[in-house]
Amino acid sequence: MHIVIMGCGRVGSALAQTLEQQGHTVAVIDQDPTAFRRLGPGFGGRRVTGVGFDQDTLREAGIEEAGAFAAVSSGDNSNIISARVAREMFGVENVAARIYDPRRAEVYQRLGIPTVATVRWTADQMLRRLLPSGAEPLWRDPTGGVQLAEVHASAKWVGHKISKLQEETGVRVAFLTRLGEAVLPTSQTVLQEGDLVHVMMRTDDVDKVEAAFASGPEEEGGH
Numbered sequence: 001m002h003i004v005i006m007g008c009g010r011v012g013s014a015l016a017q018t019l020e021q022q023g024h025t026v027a028v029i030d031q032d033p034t035a036f037r038r039l040g041p042g043f044g045g046r047r048v049t050g051v052g053f054d055q056d057t058l059r060e061a062g063i064e065e066a067g068a069f070a071a072v073s074s075g076d077n078s079n080i081i082s083a084r085v086a087r088e089m090f091g092v093e094n095v096a097a098r099i100y101d102p103r104r105a106e107v108y109q110r111l112g113i114p115t116v117a118t119v120r121w122t123a124d125q126m127l128r129r130l131l132p133s134g135a136e137p138l139w140r141d142p143t144g145g146v147q148l149a150e151v152h153a154s155a156k157w158v159g160h161k162i163s164k165l166q167e168e169t170g171v172r173v174a175f176l177t178r179l180g181e182a183v184l185p186t187s188q189t190v191l192q193e194g195d196l197v198h199v200m201m202r203t204d205d206v207d208k209v210e211a212a213f214a215s216g217p218e219e220e221g222g223h
Contacts, residue, residue, distance in 0.1 A: 003063045003130060004029065004092075006082050007073030011098065013038035015070060019130070020045055027061035030073075051080035054087065059185050068094035068130040076100050083113045096129040109194055110180045113129030138198065145203055148174055156216025163187035169212040171199040 001022050008030035016026045016039060026045035030036065036047040050057030052071060061194035063069065069086035071079035076099050083097040096114045100106040105115040114129045133148045139148040157165060160178050162173050162185045176183040183189070191197070201209050 001025075001067035002027070002062050002065050003070065003101075004058065004063050004066045004086070005070045005072065006030075006079070006151050007098075008032075008035040008038055008047075009072070009074060010038070012070070012072045015072065016045060017043065018156055025062075027066075029057060031059050037215045052078065053085050055085065058082075058085065058090065060180060063090045063092065066092050067098075068092065070130055071095075071097040073098075076104055078127050080104075080108050080113060080115075083108075084111070087113065089191075094130050105180060112193065114182075114194060121156070140203070146200060148198060148200055149206070150198050151209060151213045153191065153195070153213045154216045155193065157191050157213070158193050158195075160191055160217055161187065162189045162191065164217060165191065165197075168218060170205060171201045171209055174198045174200050 003019050003024050004027045005016050006029045008028050010018070012028060016028050020026050020043065027048055028036065028039065029048045029050055031049065033047075033049045039045075039047070046061060048057060048061045049151070050060070052058065052073065063086060066086075069083065070093045071083045071086075073079055079097040079099065080105070083095050087095045096116060097108060099108060099115045108115045108167060116129070128145055131220040138150060151171075153165070165171075166173055166187075173185055175198050176185055176189070176191075177198070178192060178194070197207070197213075
């Protein structure tokens with residue numbers, strides 16, 4: 001996948017190096033050309049000087065071929081504007097914005113832009129939003145037979161009850177992360193856009209569960 005990152009500070013440079021090591025192509029945008037020194041001599045991606053919400057700058061960074069966009073500059077407004085441009089103007093599917101003000105983060109989540117508030121920021125959280133497929137194990141029991149994992153749910157599940165998700169996939173939903181807060185769901189809880197789903201499942205069933213989460217519910221009619 002090609003990934004564009006706006007901001008070459010400590011977060012952006014670490015993210016760029018990690019993604020490149022994972023085999024992705026990466027372009028980094030920053031207004032300050034000296035910031036690219038953080039990438040080190042081994043970085044093989046593009047370095048683009050400019051602002052991340054300028055369409056020409058984004059095109060130079062390869063936004064039209066990008067599967068993901070991360071806005072991790074030091075400015076909340078710049079991050080959210082560039083994230084919305086990437087999503088709405090260029091149709092980038094996986095977009096995440098780093099936000100310093102947690103109150104703003106909730107507002108932006110409702111606009112459909114996944115945000116990572118700096119207070120709760122980890123590189124793993126950002127990576128999970130840029131590369132959402134599959135399951136990310138968070139805990140395993142001592143025998144290794146059961147695990148708690150965050151599993152990426154297809155948008156087709158949005159609007160369906162947790163009970164249906166559990167019934168069709170064979171998992172127990174332990175909790176959801178919704179607008180940055182943990183939610184303990186009931187069987188009547190309905191999955192919303194942007195929810196992160198954390199499930200308990202047998203380790204042997206991971207591939208089957210990932211496939212069921214990715215394909216959506218069996219019956220789309222009537223919804």
